[in-house]
Amino acid sequence: MTQQIRDALLYKDKEYYLNNEILEYYFNEFPERKPENTGGFSACWRGYVAFFEIKNNELIIRKINCLFNQEREKYEEAIPYFEKVESNFKKEDTFNGCYALCLKQIAIKTSDEKLMKKSKKYYEKVKNKAGLPEVIKNAFKET
Numbered sequence: 748m749t750q751q752i753r754d755a756l757l758y759k760d761k762e763y764y765l766n767n768e769i770l771e772y773y774f775n776e777f778p779e780r781k782p783e784n785t786g787g788f789s790a791c792w793r794g795y796v797a798f799f800e801i802k803n804n805e806l807i808i809r810k811i812n813c814l815f816n817q818e819r820e821k822y823e824e825a826i827p828y829f830e831k832v833e834s835n836f837k838k839e840d841t842f843n844g845c846y847a848l849c850l851k852q853i854a855i856k857t858s859d860e861k862l863m864k865k866s867k868k869y870y871e872k873v874k875n876k877a878g879l880p881e882v883i884k885n886a887f888k889e890t
Contacts, residue, residue, distance in 0.1 A: 753766065754796060754797040754798065755797075757800040757809065758801045765799075795811050796828060797811050798810050826850075840874055840875050840878060841879065844876075844879040845880075847869035847870035848886050850869065870887050
């Protein structure tokens with residue numbers, strides 16, 4: 748089983764990584780409230796990463812980052828997570844495809860040719876492109 752990007756908890760100004768996906772219990776009960784995502788990869792099958800904080804002895808959700816949500820265009824927020832786990836997953840097709848998609852979308856938005864080349868480099872690492880989510884395959888189709 749692939750190690751997941753873990754949710755984080757801020758407590759007394761120190762960040763801890765959790766070994767449990769706390770929000771999954773909630774989303775199992777209320778699936779309509781789960782953030783929409785358009786893909787995922789084996790290191791983040793949930794498609795989101797949650798950040799919690801304990802304040803006044805209460806657990807508070809600080810934020811939820813959706814890694815693959817085209818409507819919200821949060822590709823920039825996904826990049827730090829890809830960079831953090833790259834050494835563990837750099838040979839995995841879905842990792843390279845998802846990372847390439849985020850890089851490409853940012854490159855388009857910022858007109859960054861260097862970032863566009865980097866996105867293509869990661870996409871070229873994918874050996875089984877047919878196994879990627881449609882959103883990734885469509886983004887890299889030759890026009």
